[in-house]
């Protein structure tokens with residue numbers, strides 16, 4: 592985790608976010624850690640993937656990294672600067688350099704705005720003055736960058752397809768020349784063929800603009816295709832870090848996720864079916880490994896002691912008492 596070369600654009604240390612809710616309207620208060628002691632590095636110019644099932648804390652992590660929500664504990668360094676200690680005005684300025692792309696751009700673009708107006712919004716929000724002629728040029732440029740036709744500038748979001756709307760979402764994130772994009776399931780609501788086009792666009796933009804991505808998805812096959820490094824999360828914690836896209840997963844959960852995406856042979860999907868097994872309640876985690884109830888290799892030790900995230904080879908980290916292989 593030490594980074595002597597200083598080539599991480601962001602560094603996350605022991606990040607934790609506690610949520611409190613009630614069971615029912617008058618029930619007792621319960622707390623859970625949506626993100627639990629997460630430490631990770633986001634190397635510059637690379638794609639770092641975060642994968643895990645729905646509810647494991649991916650969106651909470653994304654929002655914590657950009658400090659859109661406050662952490663309960665831990666910290667995020669962006670280019671060496673601790674976001675948690677930054678005064679609001681400085682944080683706002685820094686935000687130009689780190690932007691988020693959401694799963695559903697429709698909900699983040701005002702339906703009453705034309706695309707041109709939606710793309711102007713980041714400048715207004717940031718208080719960046721830009722004269723009308725320069726704004727027109729920049730917006731034409733952004734629209735071309737994401738592969739939309741110039742005449743779409745005067746369309747409304749509902750006139751666009753899902754893929755086109757996501758291109759607008761990406762253009763908006765790029766408006767202020769960020770260096771880091773946090774992409775929270777940017778293709779999850781798109782058809783597979785459109786998904787491939789958006790991934791192709793993201794790949795090209797990353798190379799052309801020298802961007803860094805933190806790319807979040809529940810789809811391990813997509814993550815493995817697109818990302819240089821992969822962080823696997825289960826119930827708020829990192830269970831495995833795969834240093835390259837070729838590293839074989841050795842945590843039982845990562846393996847099951849991979850099989851559920853890749854396995855065309857129904858006889859082999861048995862492992863995967865275990866994933867349908869009882870998922871532990873995030874409000875009441877077992878003392879040992881949170882995956883034990885679903886794991887084919889669980890032992891007494893697993894149920895008793897939580898495995899810590901440990902190095903198993905260069906950059907490969909696993910939190911498991913009995914890793915595969």
Ligand SMILES: Nc1ncnc2c1ncn2[C@@H]1O[C@H](COP(=O)(O)OP(=O)(O)O)[C@@H](O)[C@H]1O
Pocket residue numbers: 610611612625643644645646647648649650651652873
């Ligand atoms: N604002 C919130 N208040 C209470 N609980 C929340 C809040 N946001 C998320 N959670 C809970 O935190 C957990 C992680 O959610 P989330 O980060 O959205 O997961 P993911 O993006 O992986 O699906 C879930 O159990 C979710 O219900």
Ligand code: SF4
Pocket residue numbers: 842843844880881882883884886887888889890893898910911912913914
């Ligand atoms: S620690 Fe035990 S239960 Fe958890 S994944 Fe490893 S083998 Fe399975």
Ligand SMILES: [Mg+2]
Pocket residue numbers: 649650651775776
């Ligand atoms: Mg999410």
